[in-house]
Amino acid sequence: MSATDSNLTAAHAEVKAEIARTDTKTALLLAFVGAVLAGTWTVARDLPLTAPAAVVGSLGLALLVGAAGLLLRSVRPNLRGRHGFPLWATLTADDIGAAVARDLAADIAGLSRLAVAKFTCLRRAVDLTLTGGALLILAAILALGGAA
Template sequence: MSATEQNLAAAHAEVKAEIARTDAKTSLLLAFVGAVLAGTWTVAKDASLSLPVLVVGGIGTALLLAAAGLLLSSVRPNLGGARPVGFPRWATLSAEQITAELAEDHRAQHIADFSRIAVIKFTGLKRAVDLTRAGGALLILAALISVGGAL
């Protein structure tokens, strides 16, 4: 196997692994956001809350909901639209067409396509983390205002 072959194989595996790592992190954060939202609802539904607590907590909840939306769109399957890569495309081909397709080395194009997908997923995850942090901080502030009776 030539150096180019080895490098293509390594890059292909690396970019696919990066997508998997990003999806795993996204799944964990989505579970966390869901748990925080459920906990917030459980605590707030029967409590008598002041207007400042409702406003601050409502904004925090809205940010967490926005984070959940970003996370869901980040893990939403993307079958490639008009130019699918890998298995989605194979579903439209005959056995002979698949054999012909696999006879050619498309790894460089796959690496480019998968890298773009990974960057989009990572950017969505990064934004969702920022929203989760801001929403969580606002929920903590709402709790402090409620307990301390401030405002």
């Protein structure tokens, strides 16, 4: 195996590891957002909400729901891809060997674009989660009379 082949194989493994890492982070954040939404609903039902607290809290919940949507979009499979198993499903056994041997660099490029798209959704979801959480804290302060 040449140094170039070795480097391509290492890059391919790195990109696949980054995709797996993103999916793991996404799953953890999705569970966290779900727990925050459930906890907020449980607490908010029992609090006497002022109008400002209800508005701020609703906005915070909306941002958390938006974050959950981005997270779900991030883990949604792309079966129309031209790289990896979606491509291989359209090929014969002989074609797969030839495609893998000649198109490793193209596969790395395609998987890298997929990884960047996943990380972009994850980053936006984290931003929405932070903002939504801050708004929920503000809503709790308003509901408890801290800003009366």
